[in-house]
Amino acid sequence: xxxxxxxxxxxxxxxxxxxxxxxxxxxxxxxxxxxxxxxxxxxxxxxxxxxxxxxxxxxxxxxxxxxxxxxxxxxxxxxxxxxxxxxxxxxxxxxxxxxxxxxxxxxxxxxxxxxxxxxxxxxxxxxxxxxxxxxxxxxxxxxxxxxxxxxxxxxxxxxxxxxxxxxxxxxxxxxxxxxxxxxxxxxxxxxxxxxxxxxxxxxxxxxxxxxxxxxxxxxxxxxxxxxxxxxxxxxxxxxxxxxxxxxxxxxxxxxxxxxxxxxxxxxxxxxxxxxxxxxxxxxxxxxxxxxxxxxxxxxxxxxxxxxxxxxxxxxxxx
Amino acid sequence: xxxxxxxxxxxxxxxxxxxxxxxxxxxxxxxxxxxxxxxxxxxxxxxxxxxxxxxxxxxxxxxxxxxxxxxxxxxxxxxxxxxxxxxxxxxxxxxxxxxxxxxxxxxxxxxxxxxxxxxxxxxxxxxxxxxxxxxxxxxxxxxxxxxxxxxxxxxxxxxxxxxxxxxxxxxxxxxxxxxxxxxxxxxxxxxxxxxxxxxxxxxxxxxxxxxxxxxxxxxxxxxxxxxxxxxxxxxxxxxxxxxxxxxxxxxxxxxxxxxxxxxxxxxxxxxxxxxxxxxxxxxxxxxxxxxxxxxxxxxxxxxxxxxxxxxxxxxxxxxxxxxxxxxxxxxxxxxxxxxxxxxxxxxxxxxxxxxxxxxxxxxxxxxxxxxxxxxxxxxxxxxxxxxxxxxxxxxxxxxxxxxxxxxxxxxxxxxxxxxxxxxxxxxxxxxxxxxxxxxxxxxxxxxxxxxxxxxxxxxxxxxxxxxxxxxxxxxxxxxxxxxxxxxxxxxxxxxxxxxxxxxxxxxxxxxxxxxxxxxxxxxxxxxxxxxxxxxxxxxxxxxx
Numbered sequence: 001x002x003x004x005x006x007x008x009x010x011x012x013x014x015x016x017x018x019x020x021x022x023x024x025x026x027x028x029x030x031x032x033x034x035x036x037x038x039x040x041x042x043x044x045x046x047x048x049x050x051x052x053x054x055x056x057x058x059x060x061x062x063x064x065x066x067x068x069x070x071x072x073x074x075x076x077x078x079x080x081x082x083x084x085x086x087x088x089x090x091x092x093x094x095x096x097x098x099x100x101x102x103x104x105x106x107x108x109x110x111x112x113x114x115x116x117x118x119x120x121x122x123x124x125x126x127x128x129x130x131x132x133x134x135x136x137x138x139x140x141x142x143x144x145x146x147x148x149x150x151x152x153x154x155x156x157x158x159x160x161x162x163x164x165x166x167x168x169x170x171x172x173x174x175x176x177x178x179x180x181x182x183x184x185x186x187x188x189x190x191x192x193x194x195x196x197x198x199x200x201x202x203x204x205x206x207x208x209x210x211x212x213x214x215x216x217x218x219x220x221x222x223x224x225x226x227x228x229x230x231x232x233x234x235x236x237x238x239x240x241x242x243x244x245x246x247x248x249x250x251x252x253x254x255x256x257x258x259x260x261x262x263x264x265x266x267x268x269x270x271x272x273x274x275x276x277x278x279x280x281x282x283x284x285x286x287x288x289x290x291x292x293x294x295x296x297x298x299x300x301x302x303x304x305x306x307x308x309x310x311x312x313x314x315x316x317x318x
Numbered sequence: 319x320x321x322x323x324x325x326x327x328x329x330x331x332x333x334x335x336x337x338x339x340x341x342x343x344x345x346x347x348x349x350x351x352x353x354x355x356x357x358x359x360x361x362x363x364x365x366x367x368x369x370x371x372x373x374x375x376x377x378x379x380x381x382x383x384x385x386x387x388x389x390x391x392x393x394x395x396x397x398x399x400x401x402x403x404x405x406x407x408x409x410x411x412x413x414x415x416x417x418x419x420x421x422x423x424x425x426x427x428x429x430x431x432x433x434x435x436x437x438x439x440x441x442x443x444x445x446x447x448x449x450x451x452x453x454x455x456x457x458x459x460x461x462x463x464x465x466x467x468x469x470x471x472x473x474x475x476x477x478x479x480x481x482x483x484x485x486x487x488x489x490x491x492x493x494x495x496x497x498x499x500x501x502x503x504x505x506x507x508x509x510x511x512x513x514x515x516x517x518x519x520x521x522x523x524x525x526x527x528x529x530x531x532x533x534x535x536x537x538x539x540x541x542x543x544x545x546x547x548x549x550x551x552x553x554x555x556x557x558x559x560x561x562x563x564x565x566x567x568x569x570x571x572x573x574x575x576x577x578x579x580x581x582x583x584x585x586x587x588x589x590x591x592x593x594x595x596x597x598x599x600x601x602x603x604x605x606x607x608x609x610x611x612x613x614x615x616x617x618x619x620x621x622x623x624x625x626x627x628x629x630x631x632x633x634x635x636x637x638x639x640x641x642x643x644x645x646x647x648x649x650x651x652x653x654x655x656x657x658x659x660x661x662x663x664x665x666x667x668x669x670x671x672x673x674x675x676x677x678x679x680x681x682x683x684x685x686x687x688x689x690x691x692x693x694x695x696x697x698x699x700x701x702x703x704x705x706x707x708x709x710x711x712x713x714x715x716x717x718x719x720x721x722x723x724x725x726x727x728x729x730x731x732x733x734x735x736x737x738x739x740x741x742x743x744x745x746x747x748x749x750x751x752x753x754x755x756x757x758x759x760x761x762x763x764x765x766x767x768x769x770x771x772x773x774x775x776x777x778x779x780x781x782x783x784x785x786x787x788x789x790x791x792x793x794x795x796x797x798x799x800x801x802x803x804x805x806x807x808x809x810x811x812x813x814x815x816x817x818x819x820x821x822x823x824x825x826x827x828x829x830x831x832x833x834x835x836x837x838x839x840x841x842x843x844x845x846x847x848x849x850x851x852x853x854x855x856x857x858x859x860x861x862x
Contacts, residue, residue: 039379039454049457055449055472088371089525090547095371098548154579161583169584171575173549260577264369264549268576272369 005298012294016287017074023286024070027279034086034277035062060086073283083280085273092284095269100288103258103265105176107250107292109185111243114192119239121193122200123227129205137197145194152187153260171262184261188254192246199242203235210234237304244300247293359568360861362842363590365575369550373542374528376446376516378507379454381594387852388554388570390509391537391562393420393439394500397854398613398834398846400667400763402504405562406434406537407488410503415495415803420488420503428512428535429557436482441513444469444477444521451523455507458761462492462499475521497803501762505850510537539565539857550574566844566860585609585839591861592838592845599712602655608840610657614667615834615849616768617759619658621706621721621827623752626785629701630752634693636824640679642686642728643721643827651720652713657833664758664772665817666831670765670810676817679828683728690729703733708755710738717829718755754783757832761849765813766799773820784825791819 035056057063061072076083082092125137147155157169160183170180207213208231216226255267262268266285273281366381373382375390387395393407406426412418426434446453447460447469460466464479479491492499511528512535518524528534529545536542539562540554554570573590575581582604584590601610629635649660662678665671695701704725709718718736725731737751758772758779772779774796775788799812838845844858853859 035452038452049461049470051467052449052457052470055470056452059450059472085371090371095548154577157580157583161587169580169587169589171580171584171589172573260580262550262573262575262577262580268369271576272371275368 008298016290019290020283020286023283027282028066037277038087082284085281086278087276092280096284096288099264099266099269102173102263103254106254106265109176110188110250113185113189114196115243118193118196119200122197123204126201126204141194141197144190147190149187150256152190153257156183173263184257184263188250188257195246196239196242200235200239203238204231207231207234240303241300244296247296362567362570362592362859364572364592365581365584365590366572366594368576369574371547375509376451376453376523378456384594384851386506386509388540388856389536389538389542390506392506392509394504396504396848398848406510410500415497416492418490418499422486424486425561427559427561428537429541429559430535431559434510434537435485436488438513439488439510440480440482441517442511443508445517445523446508448522459502459507462496464491464493498762498764505761506852540570563857565857591842596837610835612834612836614659614831616667617757617832618661618664618666619757619829622754622756622783623825624785625787625825627752629695632693633824634689638686638690640824640827641682643724644681648717648720649830652717657835658830661828661831663817663828665765665768668763668765668768670813674814674817676821687729698730701731703735705751706736706753707751709736714755756783765810766796769813769816770796789819789823792816
């Protein structure tokens with residue numbers, strides 16, 4: 001297993017380097033000069049001095065050729081230095097390490113909520129296939145799937161204020177046990193829940209026609225035991241895979257959710273960095289994002305054999 | 319029915335009771351939150367529209383700059399009427415407009431009770447001038463001071479033109495005479511800090527020197543008591559040693575709230591009562607006219623033509639494009655309920671803006687069509703595509719769409735495109751951009767300064783947005799005007815002449831004169847702002 005994990009990391013490193021080279025090139029050659037942006041951010045009679053801008057650029061090392069800058073960035077990264085933000089001068093590591101725990105906790109809670117809500121609903125829908133319950137669950141899932149986070153967030157917030165005059169607007173971060181996390185968590189989980197409901201339903205319908213389910217029912221095993229012991233376990237393998245993959249959806253969705261609900265996470269930091277063309281920050285977030293996706297996929301691979309022993313056997317036989 | 323079923327089956331009546339209880343509970347919880355606010359005293363709760371990571375008062379611009387006056391004192395300040403008032407400096411005089419002598423208020427002290435000295439003033443100006451400080455507007459205040467050019471270019475660390483003969487006197491020597499130099503200082507662009515705290519031995523700004531962990535001292539009516547940049551929260555409390563009037567507020571809390579819908583909801587619900595800058599197309603309907611009311615300031619928004627690019631290189635095309643736009647309709651399309659005012663010219667809210675002699679461009683579709691036909695292009699079909707940039711935000715989009723529609727209806731022009739990017743537009747058409755939407759303005763109530771920053775050939779606006787615009791009449795009138803005293807009628811007359819000469823080049827579509835919004839609920843008193851975007855007298859802010 002250790003060898004497997006190390007191999008995965010070895011593959012991940014060149015992939016991330018290519019991604020970072022692309023991001024760096026986009027930031028370097030693309031629109032938006034971070035130093036000029038500092039001088040153009042505010043309205044009014046901004047008349048910047050070209051000499052002054054050149055002095056700032058030189059001091060930040062931004063006058064060096066592209067490949068030199070990128071090489072320096074990677075060299076510093078290998079020494080554990082993420083550099084400083086071009087606009088605020090703050091340590092990028094300090095900025096990212098303050099924001100990442102918020103996003104991770106939110107993503108983790110969203111995954112748990114998705115699993116707890118969507119898997120049972122998907123099973124209920126499948127066990128009541130083509131009934132009103134099935135249609136209601138599927139219809140709701142489709143509805144949730146269709147609402148983007150940037151629409152759902154403000155709508156729920158405004159709805160809350162209208163329905164409960166006097167209630168506080170759920171804004172800010174107080175940890176995962178704070179009541180203010182409910183709305184952002186719901187918005188963030190809408191699409192993953194919809195996806196997993198449909199995935200679970202399809203998987204359960206497939207398993208229902210298997211011989212072992214028919215045998216269990218024929219033996220008079222109570223329906224709840226059949227569902228939990230015989231149906232759920234084989235269904236979990238593809239569903240858990242999907243849960244790992246939706247981590248990307250959650251990280252993407254978090255950008256809007258964090259903005260709307262004022263959560264100081266990576267999404268909010270990303271937007272700020274993009275607006276400012278602050279590429280040391282953008283690169284650090286890209287690195288963390290790809291690491292997050294890689295780790296979640298790795299976790300899924302490790303969980304596979306635990307859920308389905310056949311997966312372990314097949315790996316061994318190879 | 320058994321006890322068991324009683325516990326598991328909730329009747330409709332019980333469900334209603336439960337819902338009612340939850341509703342009452344939440345309402346009481348919300349009310350309690352407000353009672354806590356009331357018990358704490360008067361707390362100004364401000365929403366800041368971005369997750370700003372840098373609150374150094376030395377940046378001289380940006381959103382964070384808008385709150386500088388609550389924690390830093392300036393040499394002098396302008397009130398909302400444009401009158402100059404003493405602050406750290408009590409007097410200013412110059413015999414030749416080149417050497418200026420300023421006297422400090424002997425009562426002026428920092429928050430630890432130590433005196434604000436001339437050395438602090440000099441050190442603050444010097445650190446603001448250093449390139450690495452990235453002060454966005456130090457040029458506007460200090461560029462004429464001897465030694466500034468060397469510091470700004472990174473080859474010096476001292477303003478040689480600033481002398482401190484004693485701790486209560488600052489003598490400034492300029493490279494050339496400037497009759498309004500004293501007015502240029504009356505703002506927070508280079509605020510007065512304790513130089514030994516803000517500036518290191520190498521002359522550079524000390525990182526994070528202003529944060530409470532560094533135990534800084536402050537010169538304004540409030541002091542920064544807590545800052546959590548990663549969460550986007552700052553708190554300010556009264557500076558008990560402030561040398562001016564005692565502040566009325568118990569605290570000012572600033573929280574980053576990027577989403578306009580959320581910010582509007584929070585202000586509507588009473589949880590917040592002010593905003594750094596809230597620009598939405600429904601602001602009046604959402605938060606009432608008082609929220610964004612304010613006096614007009616010397617800043618205006620226009621659509622500038624790059625006269626060096628086709629088809630704007632033909633004066634008849636420019637004239638046709640301007641005359642084909644109904645500018646009353648243009649203004650109504652963008653700000654139907656205010657708070658801004660339609661503009662006919664560049665100057666506004668400075669002496670000389672009224673009765674300037676600038677004749678507004680007429681709306682004459684028939685004449686416009688004729689001019690286009692007489693141009694070297696002969697008609698709309700041979701014009702290259704017209705590309706606008708700086709078209710960001712709903713009001714700006716509405717205005718640009720209105721212009722494009724007028725050109726379609728009145729001139730038959732259909733090839734028009736719009737992009738949000740402004741200075742750094744880097745699309746495939748970057749060399750074809752002909753129209754830049756942008757603002758111009760000044761922070762001193764002076765017509766010459768206003769026009770020098772927008773139509774003089776040395777201005778960034780003329781060089782970049784207007785495509786290297788140069789009119790000798792404009793330049794010479796403004797150059798002569800700068801030598802006249804601030805209150806000399808000739809200064810104003812020459813500025814008016816320059817603006818009239820600019821008119822004949824048909825290089826812009828006037829749009830609106832900007833109002834300085836309060837961005838505060840009607841309960842908040844004393845939040846009037848000046849040309850510097852600063853709260854004029856932050857010690858006077860109160861709620862209710």
